[in-house]
Amino acid sequence: MQVTYYPGCSLEGTARDYAASLTAVCKALGVELIELEDWNCCGATAAHALNHHAAIALAGRNLALAEKEGRDLVVPCPLCFNRLKTAAQALTGDKRQSYDYAFQGDIKIYDLADFLAQEPLLQLLASRVSQPLPGLKAVCYYGCMASRPPGITEAPDHENPTSMDRILSKLGVEVKPWSYKTDCCGASHLIARRDIVFKLVGRLYDKAVEAGANCMVVSCQMCQANLDLYQDKILRELERSYYLPIFYFTELIGLALGLSQARQWGHMHFVPPARLLAGVGLISC
Amino acid sequence: MLSNPKLIPEVQFMAQVEQDSGIAVSACYQCKKCTNGCPVTFAMDLYPDQVIRLVQIGQQKAVLNCSTIWVCSACETCTTRCPNEVDVAGIMDYLKEQAIKSGIDIPQPRTYAFHRVFLEDIGRRGRVFEGGLLPRYMFQSGEIWRKLKDRELKDDLELAYHLFRKGRLALTPQGIRARAAIKKILANSTG
Known part of the structure; x- marks a missing residue:
């Protein structure tokens, strides 16, 4: 195709x-x-x-x-x-x-x-999984722009999108339900009003952990940057000690398909996922 | 602003907003659903429902000078949930454009500077080059001097170094061939 x-x-x-x-x-x-x-x-x-x-x-x-x-x-x-x-x-x-x-x-x-979560591709994906990812407990964080406003995006369920949930379920990831799938991370305020982003992201961390997640999964590079780049600093300010790797959903697909490059992608993150992946036995340290 | 005892409605203002923007501000009946769902009210000087109400009663100066229109993160929750289909986030954008046209001092100068530098960068090559955008923003907004004083610049440089080390900082900008077309699009830019 x-x-x-x-x-x-x-x-x-x-x-x-x-x-x-x-x-x-x-x-x-x-x-x-x-x-x-x-x-x-x-x-x-x-x-x-x-x-x-x-x-x-x-x-x-x-x-x-x-x-x-x-x-x-x-x-x-x-x-x-x-x-x-x-x-x-x-x-x-x-x-x-x-x-x-x-x-x-x-x-x-x-x-x-949404494209990759279409049923035929989802079935194909399921049939190709060679290394399922048990032990990963994820909240899917969609952010705003793929969903809202539905008059523009034509999202079928803008308050509760499920594309990543459905994909990750096929990979053996334990997807945790939570109510913050489409809450805003502050987006490009990261540059001029970092205070706004830090406050919104701090709450997202809290809610992800409360939902039982050991990682967050995103489909948006702005969300990834906001959740990943300053995690240390935000958690220090909030006096929390979480460790929450922020994956792109495609990175987890790559891992589950057993793609040889997939382990390299995590090295580009600021919150290194290796400790989590080793902890649940998906890689050896 | 709201406690001003001498509110003099500019009755044409709402009609002008509706005509220019195509957004039916008059449909708002102040249910405040926009404000209740807004993630950034903590940083606003007017709530979204107040902005809409002030447009309705012609308080042009109040809405063009407020921080709210710049603090809005364009998450579109208000627009999505409005029972009367008022595009609240669209009004925030419209008012930003009007605030710039009217030549007032923008109350969130850093946010304005970031948007301006971003658009200029698009005009330069047709694509945004993150590595050039951020230094330019720091100088245009004057943030460089504050960051030098607060030692925040050190954090920023460290971040840039780590981005580079991890392969997430492009060192050369990507340009497109049809730059003339992009320049033409931006020629009537208000930024």
């Missing part, structure tokens, strides 16, 4: 672990990712905060390019996904004439986790 792949800027930098793991996993599952030729930044938060028209046009240019290629579009970053879906609605709505980019809506735009 071939799809067009829109990586987004972070996957060329701070989220290279996400890029590496999803590329390997898609290859192993027979999904051929063809990177969108000459794609540009979706505009992210900055564009929609400062310039609505530019925000639609920046994302819209990518849609116009992708539609020419004719394949469905798969987007790993939930913010990119959200901005592309927002543009798709604007470019097929009654104000479409005010934009230079045309989009008919003939291709589908998928959030990566």
Whole structure:
């Protein structure tokens, strides 16, 4: 199966672990990712905060390019996904004439986790698991942008998304229910208002531990950064002593498929997962 | 702001907001569901329902000068849960654009600087280069001087070093071919 792949800027930098793991996993599952030729930044938060028209046009240019290629579009970053879906609605709505980019809506735009959680791929994944991951107790943390607002994302259950839950269940991970799946981590406030992110993330740690998790699993590179980069500092400020590795769901898929590169991805994290993986007998130290 | 005894409604303001943004602010009946679900009210000077109400009664100055519109993290919980389909987060964006156009001092200058630098970076190459964005933000916002004084800069440099060591810091920016198209898109930028 071939799809067009829109990586987004972070996957060329701070989220290279996400890029590496999803590329390997898609290859192993027979999904051929063809990177969108000459794609540009979706505009992210900055564009929609400062310039609505530019925000639609920046994302819209990518849609116009992708539609020419004719394949469905798969987007790993939930913010990119959200901005592309927002543009798709604007470019097929009654104000479409005010934009230079045309989009008919003939291709589908998928959030990566939703794409991989489709039933045929899920069955294939289940049949390929060579190293199940018992001992990992995970909360799935989806964040905001793949779900909200549902009028844009078309998420089937925006208050309780289940794509990662369903995927991890196939890997033998014990998925813990919790009520904070789609609570905000503070996103790009990390740069200018770190205090906001620290407060929101501190509560997420508390709730994950309360749910019985020994790790958190994400599909968003902004969530991963906020939960991973400053975990030490946030926990020190809160006077907590948790140890919560923050995995991309694709990293766990890679481990369960027994991919040889999968153990390397964890080395890119600030909270090293090796101690957890060794503790539950999934790797030897 | 709210205790001002001489509130003089600017009656055209809400109509203007609705016309420009396409968002039906008048549909709000103040159930406060937006505020109750908002994750960042602890950092706001006005609650989201108050912003909407102040738009309804034409308090343009109050809403353009508030921190709330910049503290909003655009998580879209308010927009999602509003029983009257008021796009509350969309109003926050609209008001930010208006605040910039009106030339007032932005009450959250660091957040504004970050957005501005980010958009400029897109304009430069069509893609964002994290390694260049953050230093530029520090100088534009003046954060570099505070961080030097508070020794926070040391933490930041350590973080950058670890990102580099772990392979998460790109050292060369990626540019696209169609930079002219991106420049054209951003030419009417208010940022």
